Amino acid sequence: MSLQEVSFKDQYITGEDNLIEEFYIPCLSSSLFYDRAAGFFSSSIYSRIKIGLEPFIRKGGKMRLITSVRLSKEDIDLIRSGYEERQWLQEHLLTMFEEFYQRRNDFDVANLCWLIKCGRLDIRITLPDLGRVEGSEGTGIFHDKVGIFTDEKGDHVVFFGSNNESVGGWGGNFESFEVYCSWDSAVSSRAESRRRYFERLWEGELVGFNTFEFPKAFREKLIQISPEYFQYESSNTMADNLLGFEARPCQEEALQAFLRQDGVCLFQMATGTGKTKAALYSMYTVKNKWDLLLIMVPSLDLLQQWKSDVKLFFPDDYVLLCGSSNSTWKSQFLDLIQARIPCRTIVICTYNAASSNFMMSNLKYILTERFALIADEAHNMGTVSVQNFMDKIRPRLRIGLSATPDRNFDEEGTERIYDYFEHKSFEFSIKDAIREGYLVEYEYFITPVFLTNGEWEDYVRLSNDIARLRFLTASNEQENGDRSRLEQMLSQRAQILKTTDSKSEYFPKIISSIRPEQRTLIYGDSIVHLQNFATILDQLSKEYFIYVGHVDSVKVRPRMIEDFKRGIRKFLLAVKCLDEGVDIPVCDTAIFISSSTSLREFVQRRGRVLRKSIGKTRGYLYDFIVIPPYDQRDSRELELAKQVISKEYSRIVTMANDAINGTIAITNLDDFLMTQGLDPYSL
Template sequence: MSLRNIQIESEYRNLHGNIIRDFYNPLLSEAIAYDRSVGFFSSTALSCFSVGLCSFLKNGGKIRLVATPYLSTEDIQAMRDGYKARNEIIENALVRNLFEPENGKEVERLNMLANLIAECRMDIKIALTKAGMYHEKLGIIEDSDGNYVAFSGSSNESENAFLNNYESTDVFCSWKDFEKDRALKKKNSFEKIWNGTDDALEILEFPKLKDEIIRRYKKTAPKFDMDEDFSYEPPKIGEMNLGESSAKYSPLVKKNVPMMPKWFEKNIFDYQKEAIDNWAKQGFCGIFDMATGTGKTLTGLGAVTRCFESNKKLATFIVVPYQHLVEQWVEDVVKFNIRPIIAYSTSSQIDWKDRLKKAVRDQKIRPSEKSFFCVVTTNATFKSNFVQDQLKNIKADCLLVVDEAHNAGAGGFKKILDSKFNYRLALSATIDRHGDDEGTRFLYDYFGYVCVSYGLEKAIEEKKLTPYKYYPIIIHLTDGEFSEYKRLTKEMLQHTRVSKSGNVELDSYGELLAIKRSRIVAGAQNKLDAFRKCIEPYKKKTNILVYCGATTVVYDSDSSGGEYDFDKSEVGERQIIAVTKILGNEMGMSVSRFTSEEDIASRRVITENFKNENLQAIVAIKCLDEGVNIPSIKTAFILASTTNPKEYIQRRGRVLRTWPGKEYAEIYDFVTLPQNIDAVRYLTDEEKASGRALVKNELLRLKEFSGIALNRIDSLCLIDEIQQVYQITDKDLNDKKMEDFYE
């Protein structure tokens, strides 16, 4: 066993090679000691180099790890304020970040970790600085002859860092003349850190952490004979993660060739298999109509793999609405052994344009070696001249996968969807475009037939989604708000037209008026008081989502009357700020906003804090509608009224993803009526007609949400009462008439 027999480079760069295959596995196979000090450590790292680690453990190897704890904003503030002893806060934070495994591979991974600690073959210490955080990345690998390799760089000890990030590692060998001094300095630095003699750091031991890992995860004797064809599981809550999320890519197979992960082949659901099979039968063109949270992304990637297996030369473009969804897709793409080009303006791959050019060129001149490439990009970047120019140069078959595909029916998108893509896949829970028959027809004409239709009711029945209780909260407009609502409605009537299909449509100015009118409903003043009462019982609870409208709230001096000045509302308080104040200032809850103003890094921190219950509530605007995956949400308060089925169906879907311990979800929907329903009973038919359009819109959402709720009876009684008072039949709800703009 000697490290000297291994060819070792002086530098490794993750995306220009495979550091697991070329560095970690061969060195650990010959080693007896592995020392590592890093900012973050995840148990997923052990899975990455499991081949080398198994040999290392057979050699009697031991691991010493120094890491820093993940502390929430509340932890740090409590330490500053002296609410609790610092060590208690840190210890609680460490234990809080331990989760239960959800599948067999996660059990094996954590069982190995627990056994290593129980047998004193792995020890963990925590590093703290007086200010800031410990962020060094230093490692020492040593063999039985005393030869050692010291390395440092940008990479943390996690699967994401090893296999997906752009990281660099500098290496120094103790037996090489020009490197041994650097190697010795780094070895001595680690020993000082481990022994607590580095004056800049404080090194702490937490026996409770190690005891808790053993208690939770030690199941059987350690299994050190892992198969080299190690299969990666989805990155969920079964990881011991001290701060960094993970992404998956197997280092043990040829890279960038689409492959079905074993865990997906083993656990694929019938409806997912049906979707892929039908898509292949239809010439690799079609639509996956699947409820939010039922695995559209993984099913789509399974389809990409099937298409490549049939064609062997393929250029794939995966197009999504937003930048944060690109990153979310990438986390799944790499599980299918694909190394994607991540293409958008602020991509972490700053050279993505060069990568795309090279991929197109290589596929043309080196087809046997570079038969496949995949681009994950945003709608905006996909439509750019640069990407469209590159598409013209592609000689291979092209596959287009469009997520949230209802967006592709819009005019700007339709213009660039031509015959270049001979293979096409649309993914959406709501493929039909609200109020746009022409755009909907285009989507079906371009993408083809629906290969699978897996709706919400069936998904809940088959336990793929969580059942829910629905609580409609009735509020009414103030007299001033209703007066302005009626004024805008009358003006809208002057800007309507009848389309060729016979539908009533608004011209461009009429659409602006409609937006103004919808903002009155979304920002209705009475919603805030109703929200205060509803949230009160939840002020000590977690996993709460509040949907706000992109609107302002006007506080009338006399809410029962007076004129509503829409222009004045533009200088009112934004609803999201008002709600955040109620939660944070009045209720004393830990809350964070999730809007377009937060960058991707901030959103990741918010999401992680929310999952770990360090954050009680997220207050969001529209950007959370499409694709964002926060399955731990248990309770949603929907203040933002919408008449678009696509939007409110997606908002409901955000809450219904499964999560351990989540037996059912709760949805509080703030339903806005023109006037107090008791007062309406005494109005004339003409007076009732002035608010009937608003009532019809709200009833459509009420009926949709109530239909499959656990407590549907209560809601159905309310719906029946509203329909009777306003004299609205079921047929009226389904008819869109010219009079609706006036009513």
């Protein structure tokens, strides 16, 4: 919610309006910054605005507060006699520390200390410039009151009136203030004037007052009594639901499996069910058992995404990103190792970085018993380079995350993954997730397409060559060149099915069935393959993005995803970049132009479209099944055709089983296959 979505009055008056519920909380929960100047401040206000503080803190909100302290006649005389104001201020605040210490477990004091410790609250003290204020016989105090809320768009709401930053100022006393919104042209100049006024006061540029940074000695004492986390319950015990996180039943079950299995577990949880937070929740529960948490991710795109989630659970801990825009990560990591991990630390890196000689040669110095690991998209651990990591680095606490950890055509790599996690796992499928309401239900539409005669001839020829080469390879295990050629030929044959020209003939019909407001992912096999369909979208006057591996992942990709979420362009063409972990919950439609026979890949692609978002109740999946134009009189061609269709049919049945219209979709497909002389029950 932005500030422009909040309804404002021109003026608020105690008695006529509830200043906290009608103004303060809606503004704070919609803002990213809150600047406040008031002659009197009391931390007791935090207990009254905690509903607004939760979203403000979660978004990384920051406050700046300018307040004052009351000067007695004796204080004024002392300062005028030559005693430095800064020194007086520090000594004055230190005399107040005992009261803070006695109330350190109170909700308001504890949270004041936490906000200061985490850099979420910066306080400055303003005092009258007694060198300019002559003849004052009474007390001196800064008495002005202004507040500025600013949201993520840069819009701000300014209020100016009589209320201090305290419970009394916001409700107990008779107060009033006026409101100026920056987007309201009638009062925008007043809003800007008050904003500049605050900045001048903050920088100490206001004539007649001196502004001082919060005394370091007092700040350090407050940090010493600060709790580890922000409290959301007004009690003397730390809130269990850190930052408002409430575990889903499946996340709680994952945690219990992790604890029951002695801190080692493979979370086989469907895309969109919250396995990232389930892993962090588990590591938070055992946070006293580790000093270093290493999080491995498959791509640079996911570094920042993981950091945002990490900060929800570990807002005070040091987080190091290895890669991306951080060019000094190696020296920073080396400093940590040499200092023997001086504080609890979370390192987020790609699999490539983690399995590098530099990283592994330094990780070996970490005490295994105080070392924890989260492996995101854990199927990546089966590659040869990461298997070396598994051989050498074995933290005491280990969690693997993957909807489908089995590797396609790689039984050895798959078994190594299961061995690393000691064959201990927790499973929560897409069917479970849809039933429990974590993912939306979906409809599944299957379009049969035929290979051209030329494509089928190439497929048959390659199949014959592959059969001969397999025979040679099996009889002579030393011929590595033959094995490499075999892999190349298998890839060429698969490409024929993935990129058949007939798919482009049916593509416009599918596009025409998609509603204008829907956001659609289109999965292709390569940039060249996607360009063919991009041309069709051009012809249909559809706006689109092409999202592929060579796109700058730091600058271009995030902006592209954000524009797609906002609906600036409704079609996103992708290769493999969106298979792992990138969140696009607003997407509700997918077209699988290049369907993968890999269980993991098509499960991940389906999950991209089933994530819940506001107003989204259903997903729509469009798929192709490729039918060869075989000669029914040739038994060898018939058998080869059955092999082609069988692989595709197996994937389609898996997808249809969980769809709303799955039974109808399969029945229609079976009827079509029967017309082609193919018995679906024999596939």
